[in-house]
Amino acid sequence: MIQSLISIKSVRHAYKTASGPLPVLDGLDIDVPEGGFVAVVGPSGCGKSTLTRLLAGLMKPDEGEVWLHGERVTGPKSTVGMAFQNPVLLEWRTILQNVMLPLEIVSTKMSRREQEERARHLLALVGLEGFEGKRPSELSGGMRQRASLCRAIVHKPEVLILDEPFGALDAFTREDLWQTMHRVKSEEPFTGVLITHDLRESIFLADQVVVLSGRPARTQYVMDVHLGAERDIEDLYTPDSAEALRVLRHQIRVAQGRAEDTEQEAAE
Amino acid sequence: MILKKVLVPVAALILFGIFWELLVWANGWPNYKMASPSDLWPAFWKFRWLFLEYGWDTLWRTVVGLLLSVFFGVFLGMVMGLSRTMRDALYPLLVGFNAIPKATVVPIIALLFVGQHDMNTILIAFLISFFPIAVSVSIGLSTLEPEYRDILASLGASKFTIFWKIALPKTLPEFFGALKVAVTLAFIGTNLMEIVEPHGRGLGHLFDSGKISADYPLMFAVLIALALMGIVLYYIVVALEQVFAGWAERPQT
Structure with a gap:
């Protein structure tokens, strides 16, 4: 049996609220092989952010198990990198110092000099060469997100968790960053989970798309993406991609409980 | 640039002084009405x-009161900021305590x-200034x-x-913002004690003596001395803010 690097097994979780427990995850199964990149899509409020916190070991599920590299996740691990929709850069640090932040927490074998070289290398990889000494407030939203991406992978995490990292960017910047993601992945291979609302983004970046049902979320549908490792924005406009997007859109409607609408539209 | 930064406020001060002088002169006010x-x-x-x-009495007591405020205020702020309960x-x-007139x-x-x-x-300088x-x-x-916490928490x-x-x-920018308010409050506290409970010390006492001996220019002179000390302390805080929280200032566009 091939062991998955990330394995989420029938996870259930409910938040305690004043009006009783609020179930958010109800039978979630996700498997990601080493080097794989899975996109998780679903209606809003379906517990996607809960999923990132579970993966990062920031909380424990009520039931079920989360496994990383054959080890059960019971608390935070330094083998995880995270990036959020909000780039959360520290305003009092330069971009370079921001990228190096995880290296101050995680023990590495790198010398201080090697750490800095690595950070500079990553910044150059995402196109931020020459901005190392700038403050976050001097950068645009897209550039800050690039820096945040560098910070997420600087300590060579086994797992990269991306929680809607491009959600707040304009369409052109977003497409630029998709390309950057591919460049980063080819140079710095990682196993990733991407939470997103953007179906085009999901098939452009991931090898597998998992559709979650509405709250409480379970795995509703899994689709393998058959685009090669080298991807171009044009690949999104082929008949195959159009069909894949149509299927995903339908699955989202099912998840929202609006499947009849789609069928009606199709009949009209 | 620096010259401009100093010249503009100094010119404003001088203009203010001239305006004040002219106002008194034009109205023919005696100095017991307006020096x-x-x-x-x-x-x-x-x-x-x-x-x-x-002046020295007032200054050092204000500064010590303010330092107490900083230690106690930051401690209290940490306790309240980190624990909901x-x-x-x-x-x-x-x-409630802050609402009581000092x-x-x-x-x-x-x-x-x-x-x-x-x-x-x-104590009064401290009590009046720790709240902000x-x-x-x-x-x-x-x-x-929460994301700020998560990026580090997820690394253990x-x-x-x-x-x-x-x-x-x-939190530093908020802290310095509050410290600027606290500086002036601490001065109010010191003088309150010196004037309400006179004990022969501090500028508050000098003000009181001016009042008793009907020396009106002296009373005004005390006010000006207090204002000057307030300005100096305020700008010391501003300088500290530049050093420790200068990053919070947006680049001028």
Whole structure:
């Protein structure tokens, strides 16, 4: 049996609220092989952010198990990198110092000099060469997100968790960053989970798309993406991609409980 | 650039002085109604040694009171900012205490610690000025976005590391904002004690003497001396802010 690097097994979780427990995850199964990149899509409020916190070991599920590299996740691990929709850069640090932040927490074998070289290398990889000494407030939203991406992978995490990292960017910047993601992945291979609302983004970046049902979320549908490792924005406009997007859109409607609408539209 | 930064405010001060002088002159006000800047200098000169001695009293007691405020205010702010329960418990108490006019606390303190003039004065300066510091630090800490915590927590960083590397520096701009308010408040506290419970020390006492001996220019001169000391302390805080929280200032566009 091939062991998955990330394995989420029938996870259930409910938040305690004043009006009783609020179930958010109800039978979630996700498997990601080493080097794989899975996109998780679903209606809003379906517990996607809960999923990132579970993966990062920031909380424990009520039931079920989360496994990383054959080890059960019971608390935070330094083998995880995270990036959020909000780039959360520290305003009092330069971009370079921001990228190096995880290296101050995680023990590495790198010398201080090697750490800095690595950070500079990553910044150059995402196109931020020459901005190392700038403050976050001097950068645009897209550039800050690039820096945040560098910070997420600087300590060579086994797992990269991306929680809607491009959600707040304009369409052109977003497409630029998709390309950057591919460049980063080819140079710095990682196993990733991407939470997103953007179906085009999901098939452009991931090898597998998992559709979650509405709250409480379970795995509703899994689709393998058959685009090669080298991807171009044009690949999104082929008949195959159009069909894949149509299927995903339908699955989202099912998840929202609006499947009849789609069928009606199709009949009209 | 720096020249402009100094010249503009100095020019504004001089213009203000000229305007004041003209106003008094044009209305023909006697100096017991409104002293003019030209009356002030003789008053300063006549009492120059007292100004130095009492000015120093007021200054060091204000600064010590302010330092107490910083330590206690930051501590209280941390307790309230990091614990929801403590915030719920302490906030009403703090607001209630702050609402009490400090002039009414002066005689109580004076009775509690009879004769301890330095301590009493410092205590009032402290009591009047710690509130904004405590509130701003607690707000700064409690409004920290969860993602900031998560980026370090997910790497297994301890609570203390998160506080030291993220929460504390992120709160500095709020802290300095509050400190600027606290500086002026501390001066009010010191003078309140010196005037309401006169004990022969501080600029407040000099003001009181001016009042008793009907030396109106002296009273105005005390006000100006207090204003000058306030300006100096304020800009010391601004300079510290530049050093420790200069990053919070947006680049000029």
